[in-house]
Amino acid sequence: MLNELVELVEKGERLYVEVNNANAALLLALHLARKLGYRVTSEIAVPPQLTEAFSDIEIHRVEGCFESDNTSIIVFDAQCEPRLYSNAPIVVSIRRYSTRFKNRVRVYIRRVDVSRYLALVNGKAFFVKISLDGIQRLELDRDLAKAMNVLNRALLEYGTLTVRDATNVLCAELGVDRRRARMLMQKLVALRLYNIEGGHVVPTISIVE
Numbered sequence: 001m002l003n004e005l006v007e008l009v010e011k012g013e014r015l016y017v018e019v020n021n022a023n024a025a026l027l028l029a030l031h032l033a034r035k036l037g038y039r040v041t042s043e044i045a046v047p048p049q050l051t052e053a054f055s056d057i058e059i060h061r062v063e064g065c066f067e068s069d070n071t072s073i074i075v076f077d078a079q080c081e082p083r084l085y086s087n088a089p090i091v092v093s094i095r096r097y098s099t100r101f102k103n104r105v106r107v108y109i110r111r112v113d114v115s116r117y118l119a120l121v122n123g124k125a126f127f128v129k130i131s132l133d134g135i136q137r138l139e140l141d142r143d144l145a146k147a148m149n150v151l152n153r154a155l156l157e158y159g160t161l162t163v164r165d166a167t168n169v170l171c172a173e174l175g176v177d178r179r180r181a182r183m184l185m186q187k188l189v190a191l192r193l194y195n196i197e198g199g200h201v202v203p204t205i206s207i208v209e
Contacts, residue, residue, distance in 0.1 A: 002135045015090045016104040030054045042075035147184040
């Protein structure tokens, strides 16, 4: 995943990355900075072990608001006005602020268990492991990945899906019977990729385009 994000930036794209874990957000920003030769400016405190492990990276902890340049990766915690960071090529947010950062490629990363995160990049979902050693991509089972992509497209088109609707969509799009469709749905829920709330299928990771 790291190389995919680097390639997007090198093509001139600006990124908005939303991570629901502060440590993972910092690690991602630092790994990207090392790859791109950028510095990291963070609104949240950087633990000493990260400062030591990434001693080759210029890291700034800011306590006041400032206007960013075009070579900083911003770790955003909603303390400052988002427009101040409009020049930053990458903004990594630990809160849901995607509507405030427009005209950027959006990347969503959600922690699903102790060691794994679910990432959504350009509509493609996969698991990653984020650590001091790097960011390792862990492939999602092919059938589950197909099912997830089908459900996400349907949610974008229709807005909401009941469990019955989701089952019908999976049957139609994947050419499977209802038993297999329900099994795929159950596995996706067990992986915490979706929740069932009031009989509706609710993604645990944003799928807004």
